[in-house]
Amino acid sequence: MKILSVFGTRPEAVKMAPIVHLLAQTPGIESRVCVTAQHRQMLDQVLELFQIQPDYDLDLMREGQSLAQLTAGIFLHLDPVLEEVQPDWVLAVGDTTTVVTTCQLAFYRRIKFGHVEAGLRTHNKWHPFPEEINRRLATTMADLHFAPTDWSRRNLLHEGVDEKDIVVTGNPVIDALKYVAEQPAPRFVTELLEKLGIESNSQESNSLESDSPMKLETIRPETIKLKAKKLILVTAHRRENFGQPIENICHALRQLAERGDVEIVYPVHLNPNVQEPVNRLLQGVKGITLLPPLDYLPLVHLMKRATLILTDSGGLQEEAPTFGIPVLVLRETTERPEGVAAGTLRLVGTETSRIVQEAARLLDDESEYAKMAKASNPYGDGHAAERIVEALLQRAENPA
Ligand code: UD1
Numbered sequence: 001m002k003i004l005s006v007f008g009t010r011p012e013a014v015k016m017a018p019i020v021h022l023l024a025q026t027p028g029i030e031s032r033v034c035v036t037a038q039h040r041q042m043l044d045q046v047l048e049l050f051q052i053q054p055d056y057d058l059d060l061m062r063e064g065q066s067l068a069q070l071t072a073g074i075f076l077h078l079d080p081v082l083e084e085v086q087p088d089w090v091l092a093v094g095d096t097t098t099v100v101t102t103c104q105l106a107f108y109r110r111i112k113f114g115h116v117e118a119g120l121r122t123h124n125k126w127h128p129f130p131e132e133i134n135r136r137l138a139t140t141m142a143d144l145h146f147a148p149t150d151w152s153r154r155n156l157l158h159e160g161v162d163e164k165d166i167v168v169t170g171n172p173v174i175d176a177l178k179y180v181a182e183q184p185a186p187r188f189v190t191e192l193l194e195k196l197g198i199e200s201n202s203q204e205s206n207s208l209e210s211d212s213p214m215k216l217e218t219i220r221p222e223t224i225k226l227k228a229k230k231l232i233l234v235t236a237h238r239r240e241n242f243g244q245p246i247e248n249i250c251h252a253l254r255q256l257a258e259r260g261d262v263e264i265v266y267p268v269h270l271n272p273n274v275q276e277p278v279n280r281l282l283q284g285v286k287g288i289t290l291l292p293p294l295d296y297l298p299l300v301h302l303m304k305r306a307t308l309i310l311t312d313s314g315g316l317q318e319e320a321p322t323f324g325i326p327v328l329v330l331r332e333t334t335e336r337p338e339g340v341a342a343g344t345l346r347l348v349g350t351e352t353s354r355i356v357q358e359a360a361r362l363l364d365d366e367s368e369y370a371k372m373a374k375a376s377n378p379y380g381d382g383h384a385a386e387r388i389v390e391a392l393l394q395r396a397e398n399p400a
Pocket of ligand 1: 009010011038039040041042043061062063064065067070095096097098129130131237239270271272
């Protein structure tokens with residue numbers, strides 16, 4: 001069985017990496033990898049970290065290109081790869097331009113398409129834009145749907161997908177996260193945390209409630225403030241947040257930095273629509289450290305040490321619950337309600353005052369914090385790749 005995995009952005013590469021590795025080791029499977037390189041630098045960091053050498057690299061990133069230009073580029077350059085490889089299956093993950101274009105090309109060539117991270121929905125076509133429509137389209141063309149959770153499985157069933165074509169696998173991002181979290185923190189991260197005076201590992205302080213003999217009420221927030229600062233990790237890059245929302249987010253970060261008891265670390269996405277406002281509003285502000293987009297390894301280690309995460313990214317919403325770190329989601333909707341239901345995520349939108357208020361509540365109120373800081377992850381157990389490969393092998397034995 002010949003399987004072609006296609007991906008283009010950093011998060012897709014992280015999620016596909018465990019699957020690509022397992023496919024390569026599985027007898028009876030011939031695995032090929034094609035990257036569209038919708039992202040360049042950010043993708044290459046992940047390829048290096050997971051030691052993946054693509055068989056095909058379409059190298060399609062152009063500074064500030066439109067969705068239409070990117071789509072056209074993938075159509076033109078991926079189709080000859082499909083013709084050459086003649087795969088039995090094409091795999092792609094999630095909801096980017098790479099995914100929606102790839103599954104359409106597979107469909108044109110009557111090649112079976114396996115959709116990883118299938119069934120996420122906000123039911124609002126503009127949030128996130130254009131991803132909500134991308135993933136709905138991917139569903140219409142997929143032959144096997146790898147749903148990360150039971151909630152995503154039910155979304156697919158409601159849309160009429162046949163039960164036998166859905167496999168609940170967990171999200172492979174957790175497989176990748178577990179692998180990376182076990183590696184030592186890069187020196188750059190430990191040095192940065194030391195320089196900023198960040199308090200000891202938040203995983204330890206998060207487990208305070210259950211493990212520490214010290215009662216939570218006896219800890220006075222003032223003493224903690226004197227001792228060390230709390231790390232707030234921020235990422236924000238989504239298209240529906242371009243313009244006013246991202247400016248609001250920046251103003252909220254400035255207000256939070258003024259508290260003096262936190263250090264905000266924000267790796268800034270390379271999209272020019274993010275770079276411009278963030279640099280203009282946050283460059284040089286005391287208590288805020290802007291970084292270039294981080295490699296996955298340092299990002300995971302920063303995440304482990306954070307007290308709080310503010311993000312509009314999907315991946316972080318899935319990853320942070322593994323470490324029991326509360327996440328304030330800087331969006332109006334989320335396609336990941338499992339984390340909201342489990343109590344580790346809270347949707348706060350993009351109004352400055354609401355973000356500041358919600359963050360302050362968690363920073364100032366130990367019991368509010370303890371309620372959210374629960375280390376249970378509804379998104380996966382680290383074995384998604386095995387279930388995905390197993391399902392592909394089974395399908396080969398018993399074709400639908
Ligand atoms: C894309 C995905 C989004 C995903 C995000 C993760 C779509 C429609 N959106 O959004 O779902 O959450 O990736 O990051 O597919 N750039 C660089 N260097 C890089 C990467 C990007 O300079 O390594 C700049 C370029 O100017 C590029 C622009 O960012 O044109 C936008 O990149 P693009 O991939 O179109 O969209 P993202 O905003 O990254």
